[in-house]
Amino acid sequence: MSVRVIKILSGIILIIFMIFWSYNMIFKDIKSLIPAEEELYSGIINIGDFPRLTAETGSKYGWIQERIKRFEKRYPGIYIEFTPMDEKEGYSKMKEEMDKGNFPDIIPVNNMFPYFDKLQPLNGYFTEEELESLRIQATNEIKEENDFLSLPVMLTTYTMYLNLDLFNERGVSPPLDGNWTYEEFVDVLKKLTYDSDGDGIVDRYGFLSFVEEDSYNIWGMIISDGAQIIDPKRDRYAFYGEKSMKGLEKVMDLKTKYEVAPGLFGYLDESECWEMFTKEKAIGVYPGGSWLIPTLQRLKDSGEGFNFDIANYPMGDEKLPTVLSSGIISYGIMKGEDEKKTDMCVRFLKYLLEESSQRSLESIGTFPVIRGIEGMYSDDIYMQRIEDSLSYTRYIPVSEEWIGIEKVIQQEVKFAIQGYKTSYEAIEDAKNRVELLLQ
Template sequence: MRKVISFIILCFIFIWTYNLFINNIITLEEVKEKPYKGIIRIWDKPWDSITKGNHQEWLREKIRTFERRNPGVYIELTTIDKDSLNSSLSDNNISLADIPDIVPVNPNFRDFNILEPLDEYFTKEEVEQFKHQVLKSVKYNDSLVAVPIGVSTYVMYINLDKFNERGVSPPTNGNWTYEEFVDVLKKLTYDSDNDGITDEYGFIADIGNTYHIWGIILSDGSELFNRKRIEYNFYGEKAIRGLEKVIDLKEKYRVVPDYFGIINEKDVWELFYKDQKIAIAINGAWASKYLDQLYGNGEGFNFDIANYPTGNKELPIVLSDQVISYGVIKKEDPKKTEMCVKFLKFLTNEFNQRSLEKLGLFTVNRGIKDMYMDNIKMKRIEESMVYTEYIPFMDNWEDIIAIVQEEIRNAILGKKASYEAIEDAKIEIDKIKNKN
């Protein structure tokens, strides 16, 4: 009996000691570290080429909400132009305190190695929420180095009033082959005042500063970059054939002005919407809302949208760099990095993604499918985004694309044969690759 009583007493002492001391120690050890509190600096550059709207106010509104939900966190937003951003981030003399924490990232970013790999901050489920084509475009060396916030694309805009004046039917459901496209352009190119000089043209596009024309160049199956190896890949017979399709618009069919290949993006757009001397032009999705406003105010014209003409690939192709994404600069404070990622994740939640509709942008969340239900044209643009290929992150891409765009211009202006332009571009780009 005494042994039983002694055993009970020993058990009681052990349980009491465990609850009083050991359990308290374990509880103390399990206390989570306090989250980062302090200032987070964001440098951002204008989104004018993508939204033509007040995106800064949208971002400031999200910052204010995030600060309220995370007391002690203050986010400073500074607008900076592209050149100043690149020069500052590459300045070896700049102090750590002066470097921002979050920066905009696109294919022209100068040094992806200064960005924090973000894979460990995302669960598999969180990664799966992103549209796959968008997710691929924000990786560098197979690591997630930026968080996509919004996307856009390019489409062809057609002046329906001009189509009707000339008795030309727009493409059925916005789809046409290259041959059908050329046939339409011929009918829309003419001398409007009978002075012997053609002054109305079917089409024009910018060459050199945008990816507007690449949907035609790639329509026969060539690639500007290899999607598996993530490297420049524009050469060979398909590339030559695609480039000649663009050259033929000027030299063979004469459905574009003589200054095609010289005129810049701004002047192209003004010829289309302001002077109305061009029947078809290419621009970002933001232009749909803008043209709707002009038409509603009695200043514009009736318009519609169309896909890029198809070639041997039999699907419309769109090449775009219009992914808005942000990366986190590598620093020595993991708690701060975690808070930066938390903010970027916040921008991708369902409520904030739906609010992109105000800016004429599209969601990066593949689970959201009911945006722009009241805007037929924007809904059609959103549905056509399955054809869009986004430029991935590659070293020296800004230099590479400048070389190839210049050679394409040389070919269009008749300074070089198509095969010479493509070969010369490859030679110069190989020199860049061999330096690294």
């Protein structure tokens, strides 16, 4: 091989080397600009939840279990253990374990939650855009100046259920467009209160409800004249004064003045009231949660129930229907030392806000917290009407102090309905007890 050829080959090899060297250096520079893929948490996450009945299947925990299954599929390194929680016993059944520090990583949070100090603040994990996507009702939980400790995922509210069979039997028309004044409401209840078998004893009543903690069935009437429980501007207890007394008297009068509620109103518990409404079919109007729609529909379809309709709470001085509810259903994350695990828990909460998860709430009769999800209940006229009335609902923000406040005011309202106290005495006693409690 000639010297000339060798020089040419050497030049070609040098050029090829320089090309590959330059490409490699450029590739390394570009690669250095690309963020390294985040290493996600892999392992076990424990989630607890209360029962949320799926009407079609009868499953109490099917909704959350389906969300868990889909999330595990999205993140193969994650295994989620589910801890079912009892609705009646609330957090008390888990308290012994939680007192030992054995908390679920993700847990439902409401006003009865006893460990607010152990919740992970969520402010830094959600963008302003993500929070602005929530319905205005749900943002009661989230205050810009404070840490928010739980994320709203779904909404429920209350409505008035009407036994249309009793209405028709008595020749009574339901309220036009679901709206009525308190006076119109009482007039209807009087017509639905009668002796059905002619034995001289009234056995059909226009109205019945119960008074229990964390239940606000009757509170739509109590606040209908402008009463407030907590002043939203000053964030202070405000259930006192003329408006509060007037609202409470409206409920008391149903039993004592107008006699359209049984004498045991104020004594009967939830299960007893529900049985009188659904099994005995002895009650014309029954206030209850929006989640009762699937159950009433199932009873009707099986022949065990009755034709029913819904109506708003009777209007008072506010000139609009009013509803009080604690039905902002939220989930929180317990504090932990593993930041990657906390990040994965946040991913699960964000997954519950995705449109597919929000639309799945239809199976459990609750409403989405994300704006713009429309047509979810287009085939269910009752749920559609209740969703349209969500703007009438005043939601109680989750707070550590509410546990004690709520217990006091429910007790005093119950005493008033039972006849042991006047409206003034009950409300003044509640105010004094709450002031001592907060001190």
